[in-house]
Amino acid sequence: MVKATRMPRNEAGIETALGVLKQRFGERLNTGQAIREQHGHTTTWIETQAPDAVVFARDTGEVAEIVKVCAAHKVPVIAYGTGTSLEGHVNAPAGGVCIDLMEMNKVLAVHGEDLDCVVQPGVTREALNTHLRDKGLFFPIDPGANASLGGMAATRASGTNAVRYGTMKDNVIALEAVMADGTVIRTGKRAKKSSAGYDLTRLLVGSEGTLGVITEITLRLQGIPEAIRAARCSFPSVDAACRAVMATIQYGVPVARIELLDEMCVKAANAYSKLDLPETPLLLLEFHGSEAGVAEQAETFASIAEEVGGNGFAATSSTEERNRLWKARHDMYWACLQLRPGAKGIATDVCVPISRLAECVGAAQAKAEELGLLAPIVGHVGDGNFHCSMLIDMDVPHEVEMAETYIAWLNELAISMDGTCTGEHGVGQGKRPYVVRELGEAVRFMGAVKAALDPDNILNPGKIIAE
């Protein structure tokens, strides 16, 4: 494991707060080691820093109560969803109380006419879509994991559909949140747009629990499209695939998904998902619209692909075939692990202007080879966003060091290309130094906002803002 930053613990405060919370919540205040460690453990290579206690909150009032007790004693509060973040977001470097929000899992309202819904933070995206299905509606954001919508809002999640439907910043209409002093606020109403003052909604989206604990989310929904068509196309090189992506976006084809798998990923997918794809770079696509619309989109893409040397274009309207393709895409992490059994998969992501994508992916592949790393690449390339999953033997210090070198190099490269060190993984503990490299003086003003809204630094301390 990679060492996480330490922070001083307020032992006296923690003891007092735990005492008060024990009286209030009794057995519901969990202090067992297993449950605590589980709540610091995520899909990351950063070591686990467990909280001192975990409470499963049942409603906003309880969250506010817990925050007030912690505020009174200056004790950290860490909000927790499904624990699928990647950069140590839920670690407790100064200890404190973890609020697990997964029991707050009700869909509170669906307003079909307004294409919105109101959910508690513990509703997962799959649960929401199951709930919506018979209403002809869906929520499009899909970060891969079956994450909680509270966590997705808190980390400004996106994923495969973002090229068409945007990220969480575009799909959260309003939030209810418990602020650092325990005050419950609502950042907006259900109007589709508003110019009523500072955009607290989008300030909280992506704030990773450091400015408030999200307790209710009003989300924008979409009608399930009349027609959905999936497609795939192979390319002689990453460069050719990226040129096809660029032309598709520029041409205004409203692709719902356009995903790149590099050669190594295609090999992994063939082996793991029993596919028979040509082992060259691949684009996977999905088109949403009317029957005529998706046919037109698929045709336009096919001719663009052909122009840059694409081959084996195949489109399908069969739900079964489509699910098979996307399951292979979603299983990519597990498929890649099979390229080197026993290795740990270390994921990092960057996002660059699409004109620099081919160059960035090409350089990333070359650098991995130079450092002797296996680092397959998949990408939400319509947004210029891609992921490298290094396969590392964590018992070999040299490999860990090479992986750290690679991540630092890749983040710097993306920044130098006018891109970002984190397209969708957030900052957590891991990306803090790169955010400073990327945004410079602006980070000081983020710090000022944090200090203003959370003067005692109790909300998820040690994340986003580098100390």
Place this chain on the structure above:
Amino acid sequence: MVKATRMPRNEAGIETALGVLKQRFGERLNTGQAIREQHGHTTTWIETQAPDAVVFARDTGEVAEIVKVCAAHKVPVIAYGTGTSLEGHVNAPAGGVCIDLMEMNKVLAVHGEDLDCVVQPGVTREALNTHLRDKGLFFPIDPGANASLGGMAATRASGTNAVRYGTMKDNVIALEAVMADGTVIRTGKRAKKSSAGYDLTRLLVGSEGTLGVITEITLRLQGIPEAIRAARCSFPSVDAACRAVMATIQYGVPVARIELLDEMCVKAANAYSKLDLPETPLLLLEFHGSEAGVAEQAETFASIAEEVGGNGFAATSSTEERNRLWKARHDMYWACLQLRPGAKGIATDVCVPISRLAECVGAAQAKAEELGLLAPIVGHVGDGNFHCSMLIDMDVPHEVEMAETYIAWLNELAISMDGTCTGEHGVGQGKRPYVVRELGEAVRFMGAVKAALDPDNILNPGKIIAE
């Protein structure tokens, strides 16, 4: 005129700062009464509060210099674009220095492959679109006025195209801004998405110059659609028109524009723009897409409209006819003024969930009649947003009072319908009390953000946050 809130003036500071700035900028520091009053005057009924001086800044460095001088002496700084805001946004209730940004009017870069551009704040939306035309690109946000892009970002502007392309919050990728201490920050890179910390971009968008002075804007662009088709359809009632809108949005028709004109507006348009429309509620639409796509959209809308009793549906691909329709829509303000020559047009706007739109518009019409007001209604109804333009004889105190009563009542009604007191006009001075009604405790946290980023309250004081 309606009285604006007064604020105490820092006379000594203003005198000193003006002296320092005079030495630095010479004749470019304008203190003549006419130019000062022009820079406090906007399209509003709130009285003008002129600044003490106006400087036309030429670059970011100059803006930073001016802000630093003002910060040193605790003197207000008001950023100014085209002066087309509606709620007293650029008034100087405590005096101070107005920075006119209209000489910073360069398009700095257009990245066609990435569908983005970088502009200075004084570029107007029309100037940008003229610049982009031969590149096959356009910038969609159209608030009606030929506003500056800096002003549009600062006020989170939207307008007719927002139903398809979103508001400024969705179309600003990153900003450069001068903060209250004179520090120049950049809030993001050019990547299409990022999860690198707090969303300072969207915190500044809509902050109305109270958190920073925007000096550079990276904007998302669109390809000019292959086909554009305009259409109009009359309806027996506002209710029927709103039901057509609701069904169109729910059905997922990607309308680029869908505008409501009530009976009174249609009468005004017929008279002013020499049209011959049936004098019943009207929807004006625009469809963007491929040839086949726009035809399909128009057909879908036509059959929806027919179902709810729409009549006289007419679509056109002729640019000339389309421009004629939209010119009539854009001239609505002037057309309405002709309904009562000599009257002043007082515009207010609200935005509600689309399911409440018919009820809200209907109630607004009835209330105006009850109060004896002429208040024609136009609306960006695809977003649930509409405007009332009361025609008031400002010399009759009772009329002014009735208009104030009406605005207060309408804002409360929108809020009670889970909507907002300002869909796109911003807060300025005029809407401050309603924002508190709408967002309650959240406004206190807006105040905390303001105090953190501008501790001496020098940036456009007296706006957004009620004292």
